[in-house]
Amino acid sequence: MDQNSEGDLLTTGGGKAGQGLSLLVLTTLGVVFGDIGTSPLYALRVCFSGKFGVPLTPDNVLGVLSLILWSLILVISVKYLGFVMCAENQGEGGIMVLTSLLLPDKDLRTSLGVWLLIGLGLFGAALFFGDAMVTPAISVLSAIEGLGIVAPHFEVAVKPVAILVLIGLFSIQHRGTALIGKLFGPVMLLWFGVLSVLGLRAILGMPPVLAAINPVNAMRFLANNSLHGFLTLGAVFLVVTGGEALYADMGHFGKKPIRLAWFFLVLPALLLNYFGQGALLMRNSAAIENPFYLLAPKWAILPLVILSTFATIIASQAVISGSFSLARQAVRLGYSPRLVIRHTSASQIGQIYVPSVNWALMLTTISLVLAFGSSDNLAAAYGVAVTTTMVITTILFAMVARRRWGWPGWVVGMLTAFFLVPDISFFVANFAKVLHGGWFPLAVAGVAFTAMATWKRGREILANRLREDLLKVDTLIEDLAENPPTRVSGTAIFMTGTTHGVPPALLHNLKHNHVLHERVILLTVVTEDVPKIDPADCIEILEIGAGIFRIIAHRGFMETPEIKELFRLMKLKGFTMDLMRTSFFLGRENLVSTARPGMAQWRKSLFALLSRNAVSATSFFGLPVNRVVEFGLQVEI
Numbered sequence: 001m002d003q004n005s006e007g008d009l010l011t012t013g014g015g016k017a018g019q020g021l022s023l024l025v026l027t028t029l030g031v032v033f034g035d036i037g038t039s040p041l042y043a044l045r046v047c048f049s050g051k052f053g054v055p056l057t058p059d060n061v062l063g064v065l066s067l068i069l070w071s072l073i074l075v076i077s078v079k080y081l082g083f084v085m086c087a088e089n090q091g092e093g094g095i096m097v098l099t100s101l102l103l104p105d106k107d108l109r110t111s112l113g114v115w116l117l118i119g120l121g122l123f124g125a126a127l128f129f130g131d132a133m134v135t136p137a138i139s140v141l142s143a144i145e146g147l148g149i150v151a152p153h154f155e156v157a158v159k160p161v162a163i164l165v166l167i168g169l170f171s172i173q174h175r176g177t178a179l180i181g182k183l184f185g186p187v188m189l190l191w192f193g194v195l196s197v198l199g200l201r202a203i204l205g206m207p208p209v210l211a212a213i214n215p216v217n218a219m220r221f222l223a224n225n226s227l228h229g230f231l232t233l234g235a236v237f238l239v240v241t242g243g244e245a246l247y248a249d250m251g252h253f254g255k256k257p258i259r260l261a262w263f264f265l266v267l268p269a270l271l272l273n274y275f276g277q278g279a280l281l282m283r284n285s286a287a288i289e290n291p292f293y294l295l296a297p298k299w300a301i302l303p304l305v306i307l308s309t310f311a312t313i314i315a316s317q318a319v320i321s322g323s324f325s326l327a328r329q330a331v332r333l334g335y336s337p338r339l340v341i342r343h344t345s346a347s348q349i350g351q352i353y354v355p356s357v358n359w360a361l362m363l364t365t366i367s368l369v370l371a372f373g374s375s376d377n378l379a380a381a382y383g384v385a386v387t388t389t390m391v392i393t394t395i396l397f398a399m400v401a402r403r404r405w406g407w408p409g410w411v412v413g414m415l416t417a418f419f420l421v422p423d424i425s426f427f428v429a430n431f432a433k434v435l436h437g438g439w440f441p442l443a444v445a446g447v448a449f450t451a452m453a454t455w456k457r458g459r460e461i462l463a464n465r466l467r468e469d470l471l472k473v474d475t476l477i478e479d480l481a482e483n484p485p486t487r488v489s490g491t492a493i494f495m496t497g498t499t500h501g502v503p504p505a506l507l508h509n510l511k512h513n514h515v516l517h518e519r520v521i522l523l524t525v526v527t528e529d530v531p532k533i534d535p536a537d538c539i540e541i542l543e544i545g546a547g548i549f550r551i552i553a554h555r556g557f558m559e560t561p562e563i564k565e566l567f568r569l570m571k572l573k574g575f576t577m578d579l580m581r582t583s584f585f586l587g588r589e590n591l592v593s594t595a596r597p598g599m600a601q602w603r604k605s606l607f608a609l610l611s612r613n614a615v616s617a618t619s620f621f622g623l624p625v626n627r628v629v630e631f632g633l634q635v636e637i
Contacts, residue, residue: 021256021257024253025257025260027184027257028249028257029184029192029261029265030185030186030187030314031321032242032245032246032258032318033188033192033261033266034242034311034312034317034319035139035242035315036076036239036243036245037269037315038311038312038315039241039270040195040274041142041312041375042138042375043236043238044064044281044292045376047235048060049288049376054225054229056285059220060221060225061212061278061281061282062209062278063221063225064236065209065212065217066212066213066216066221067218067233068239069213069271071239071422072239072267072271075240075243075423076243077262079394080243080246081259083415083419084393084397085255085258085259087401089101089530089531090531091250091254091531093247093250094244094248094250095125095247095392096125096326096557098121098396098400099120099121100557102117102121102400102404117395119453120392120395120396122452123392123445124389124396125326126446127385127389127441127442127445128385129444129445130385130441130443131319131382131386131441132322132323133365133368133440133441133444134368134378134381134440134441135241135319136166136365137166137368138375138379138382139316140165140166140312140316141159141162141369141374143308145290146290146301146308147161148290149290159373163369170320170359170362174358187307188314190307191310192265192269193269195269196268198273198276198295199274199277200276201295202276202279202280203272203276205283206279206282209279230425233425233426234383234426235379236426237386237387238382238383239270240426243390244386244393245319273292277295280295293305323361324353324357325352327354329557332557333557334459335453335455335456337455337611337615338615338619338620339357340354341353341354341560372437377437380436382441383433383438384430384431384434384441385444387423387430388442390423391423394416394419394423451606451610454607454610457598458604461598462591462635462637463497466589467501469504470501471501471502473500473501473544477544480516480546481546485510485514486514487518487547488515488517489517489518490519490582490583491518491521491581492517492519492521492582492585493584493585494520494521495585495586496522496523496587499526499552502522503522503585503587504631504633505585505586505631505633506520506585508587508631508633517583519547521550522548522551523551523553524551524552524553525553525561525566525621526552526554527556531557532559533554533555536572538553539570539572540553540554541575549575551570551575553569562621562622563584564579564622582627583628583629584624584627585631586617586618586629586630587630587632587633588616588630589635590634591635592637593605593608604637
């Protein structure tokens with residue numbers, strides 16, 4: 001939901017406005033806060049029992065809790081909800097949207113500085129895919145590990161049960177989040193209520209734990225534990241790993257519901273639970289085995305395991321849906337080959353399903369469960385990708401504030417330094433995890449970044465090669481006047497990636513079939529660097545002559561380019577066509593790698609491989625299969 005629609009909802013009358021806002025706040029609980037809301041399952045435990053855990057002493061407990069408290073306030077409350085969420089593009093958020101804000105003028109794309117910023121944003125987006133593989137694994141594992149608290153002999157069932165849950169989770173993705181979305185908000189509301197009650201119960205039994213509110217405890221902890229204490233920041237960082245989701249999901253709900261949910265429900269619940277776990281550890285150091293579950297009475301542990309499993313499924317659902325959205329944005333912006341994208345809701349454009357991404361995530365997530373075995377081990381792989389993304393977000397936000405909004409340089413500099421202190425501290429602390437599993441999300445990001453950058457560059461080279469042989473439209477019109485071909489009834493649409501010249505498929509059709517339809521349309525779909533385009537500005541129609549028209553369809557990178565929607569938009573411009581009486585002509589390029597300059601030979605081979613496995617234009621644009629004619633084109637790159 002963009003902010004305009006949010007505003008409409010909130011001004012429809014007192015009662016309705018309140019009901020609408022309450023519903024949005026409840027919905028955000030099930031989509032936005034799943035990741036950050038399930039961190040209490042493992043975050044505090046890892047600070048003391050992970051690979052870089054510190055000794056469990058009362059002073060260390062107070063120090064770690066103080067770090068957790070001020071991390072949530074500075075990183076989430078101040079940075080993301082206070083500042084970063086102001087960087088929106090038509091109400092949409094996320095790192096690719098943030099990158100698009102740096103492109104107010106297409107002429108600026110040629111500057112080295114802008115290309116560097118685009119590269120940073122692209123790498124940040126690639127890092128999200130690595131995080132999306134680790135999040136479901138660590139979340140579900142940490143929940144299922146509660147079985148070992150219920151009965152020790154259940155420990156052998158943790159991995160098999162976790163794998164079954166993950167298989168079930170990924171197997172229902174094709175049904176869309178609408179099927180279970182109504183349950184997400186209430187379940188997470190119950191979850192945060194339980195977190196609060198369990199934490200408050202323990203705090204009342206150990207009030208001295210509230211001393212952790214004083215930031216002096218955090219500074220004393222870092223001073224007393226030196227390097228070991230600094231490395232613990234890598235575990236503390238687990239409490240803020242859902243920060244990027246708050247920004248990425250802003251377009252669905254608007255800023256106000258997200259901020260209300262955070263400050264009045266989520267943040268208090270998280271703090272109460274973390275402080276409750278700390279109180280338990282100060283009273284009983286043996287509870288480090290699993291302080292989250294041991295907060296509950298013994299009779300309540302099994303129901304808590306069940307509730308935790310549902311909560312982690314919801315947390316995983318959020319990051320999986322985010323991967324689908326990111327994949328769609330990459331395709332629309334030209335950084336990825338065409339993918340099969342299925343819309344699972346007739347009313348919500350953001351509810352989509354990308355099969356190739358879904359099954360890739362499932363296989364890698366299950367592999368991570370088998371390879372790492374426990375949430376403690378997986379914690380070593382978790383955080384490296386997210387903290388790198390957070391550093392990139394800070395840099396991009398600073399550039400938007402300076403270049404787009406014109407903020408004074410000294411203000412931007414001070415604000416950036418303020419944000420980068422915790423960001424870089426977390427980044428350096430997490431970097432120690434690289435050899436212990438943190439290499440995995442970085443490797444995934446490296447592969448994804450290389451593929452996206454290669455595809456973008458390859459498409460530019462391919463467009464240049466095709467442009468070299470393009471026939472001018474004026475030349476075609478003159479030739480048709482001198483040598484008129486046989487005209488047949490109906491409409492022919494020639495899909496072309498350029499707004500200049502004559503598509504090669506049209507020339508092949510004339511050369512081999514010696515006919516031309518009565519009405520010929522050269523259709524180009526242009527994806528702009530904005531989420532959505534006003535319907536009034538979507539379609540440009542230019543009559544060339546001899547029954548030939550050039551139509552340029554402008555779409556935002558969050559919008560669908562399906563032909564039925566384009567026909568509807570054309571009709572609004574008075575240009576009506578019958579889909580089943582229209583023939584579509586496409587050119588399929590057969591790429592031949594040569595020694596011509598442009599890219600390294602290995603990148604040309606990678607581009608050719610990606611091109612061969614891309615979804616056909618017929619499927620991508622939703623063209624009727626029985627109305628499509630394809631011509632093969634051999635192109636040297």
